Amino acid sequence: MTDGPEASLLVEELDEAIAVIRLNRPARLNALTREMVVELNEALAVIAVNRTVRAVILTGSGRGFCAGQDVAAADARNRTAPSGLVERYYWQEQFAGLVDRIRAMPQVVIAAVNGPCAGVGMALALAADIRLASRSARFLNAAVRLGLTAGESGMSYFLPRLIGASRAFEILITGRTVEAEEAERIGLVIRLTDDEALMDEAEALARQILVNSPFATEHTKRLVWQNVDAPSFTAAIELENRAQILASMTEDYKEATAAFIDRRPPRFQGK
Template sequence: MTIADLDFQTLRLSEPAANVALLTLNRPDRFNAMTPRMFTELEQAATVLNDDDALRVLVITGAGKAFCSGYDLAEADKLPELGAIGMLDLQERAARAMLAVRNVRVPVIAAVNGPAAGGGLALALQADIRIAAPEATFVPAMVRVGLSIGDLGVSWLLPRLIGPARASEIAFTGRDVDAAEAERIGLVNALSRPGELMNDVLALAEKIINNSPGGVQLTKRAIHANLEVGSYAAALELENRGQALLTRTKDMPEALAAFRERRRPVFRGE
């Protein structure tokens, strides 16, 4: 299956620069609210993009004024009718979508252009890097509607980004976090100037693309894996294997030659 085979109704895919895919949540009239269809399309898109050898960076953003307002309230009215197993099926479909995004082998950047609420916050957290527009807000609204922050990976990811005490305060109160605070506490990597979000994201993507494809991918794999391993020894073992593999590639001797010759390396991902 390729992207051309997919019939997106809730997403839009484009290529704003060479080797960069831009995946846009495309329900601006509903502030890009999530639906079961969107969960399915997110999983499909991430899975297919992950097989694209030319892809070096994936950017996710929202159409219009919002990044993603969370689960669509029009769909939420149907939830009580699903029953326990039906609700579990929906929850697992959503979780698979988040995991597929997180597991894309190249760096994923969330360009947070507006409110990221509930499941929208969860989606932003799946990215490796978050860049925010001044109008971005982060809304852990789960407790406001009788649900838990333990949703779509938020309870695991948020404390690792901003620390357990600060994550607890935000999660228990369900308060909004504006873009300036998000940058200050490390929820986002950087805050863009008005109108400069996509330019800043693409400039960051270019810096990533200038490096060895294999090195970047195994760096991401090591970071993700070492967030979960239980010991320093296990982390070292993982790192040792990654470095051993990378010294077998053609890109490493090219990088060394370029350094000696004081030129820019030409990486081929081989």
């Protein structure tokens, strides 16, 4: 990954516990090239094994979050050196791997959606654990208009689970735009902010998460995502019971109960 303000991907630290990943091609509304996909996969992998980082804010530079795949770059390849089946499938897996990494990483991922959020950019936002959006945000999966399916990078998995199957089907099959106000109303994002306040809101949310036990936070993320697909209520309860007993054996649980009785803030150590 290239360093400096001209890099197509910037990774910053607000402090040792909060990382910011910023897509940085503002002139192209942060549309993803193949090179950026490689860089973003690498950045997510590095952060995932950094146990000091507990929250990640994903956002874009300029007036957009991510316009999806860089269609101009794809068109240039199609005109000059079109990819064969094996190459296309490889890159499809690299794009889809981004959402898999976001979901699997132990850190809580907050998508701070500033402006247009389309295609694989929308998939990245859906894969995040929490979504905030500016009032200028717009969500769009126009794959059906480009001769492709709307099942892109986990979109057909995440969207029905977030807003319901019927509403998700209508959005994906028409390829229409979801404006910020609708996104908040249907639960696609938790709340809207003024554009200039978005990153402050995202940081405040991250810090609200940091006051809790690291073990409890990480395993709550695991529980929620795994129980979305639980085969039964009984299976979900079994998983919850296991995680709860494990949490009750940590030093942080003992510290939390002592702090509650002593009426003081807990001092979690992640143990």
